[in-house]
Amino acid sequence: MKRPSERSLRILIALLSIAIILLSVFTFLVKNGFSIKDIFPKAIVSEFSAQPEGPAPAVIIDAGHGGWEPGAINGSIQEKEVTLAIALEVEKILKEKDISYFMIRNDDTYVSLEDRIKIANEKACRLFVSIHNNSYTDPAQRGVLTAYNPYSDTGKDIAGIMQSRLENLGMRNRELMPRPNLYVLRYTSMPSILLEIGFLSNKKDLKLLTDGDFQQKCAQQIVLGIEDIAAKYFPDEVKNSAKD
Ligand SMILES: [Zn+2]
Structure with a gap:
């Protein structure tokens, strides 16, 4: 020893x-x-780099939340599922109309806010549209609004164009909301808007938001809004950008 x-x-x-x-x-x-x-490679990084190189997409569709981050919750309903359902309907219509786009996520993947911004800025799209649903402690609060960055030259105008389409959804019209500190509005290098479509905490809105037909209707209005914005700001990049 x-x-x-x-x-x-x-x-x-x-x-x-x-x-x-x-x-x-x-x-x-x-x-x-x-x-x-x-x-710690993120799934999105490989997915992103696997995209073919090509011209910048006209619009980036950002379905809020995803993966381990559900967003607002009411019972078994999670915001990440509602935002994805609407985003996928938007994707279908964009494809039909031959409007170039890129989806931040098209499944239940977690993408950090930093990565959402990085992708948008690298893709150099013309417009960034983030889809969310609201929630509040007071269950009486309901309706749809479009948030924008008040320090952006075009933010408010673009938000107004989109909101005038979203008014057609039959939800309470909560108008526009300046949100200077929302990450995706603040750090995107292109005009960006964030849609708060209904309140998951409100019974009436919740019923609409979980209805497939309503999700489709939402998507139609969102794409019409994108076309209206394109008609004014980047008409050459969206062929169908005439008002209907
Ligand atoms: Zn959200």
Whole structure:
């Protein structure tokens, strides 16, 4: 048997050697362009880079929340499901009308706010449309509104154009709301709006929002809004951008 002090020393030397080897390997990897982020690749990154290179899409559709982040909840209804259902209906119509688009998510994937912005800014689309549903402690609150960045030159005008379509949904018209600190409105480099379609916390709105026909109707109005905005701001990029 070796003396305990000698044994401790050997263990210490062994641990130090392992630490030095790990540090050398890490230094080598970093020097060769390895990023700590590579350890945790996000699904969206590979999905995004797999997109074919081409002209910038006219519009980016951002279905709010997703994955482990449900957004507002009322019973078994989660905002992330409602926003996705509406976004997928929007996608169908955009495809039919041959309007170029990019979906931030088209399934139940978590995408961070930073990634949403990064994708939008890299794609350099003309318009960013984020789809959300509201919720409030007072269940009497209901209706639809369009939020915009008050520091954007075109934000309010674009929001107004969209809201005048969303008024047709038959929900209470909550008009426009300046939201300077909403992440996706603040950091997108293109005009952006965020739609708060109904309140999940309101019985009447909840019934509408979970109805497939209503989701389709929402999508129709959103696309009409996009076409109206395109007619004014980027008519060459959307062929069907004449008012109906
Ligand atoms: Zn939301």
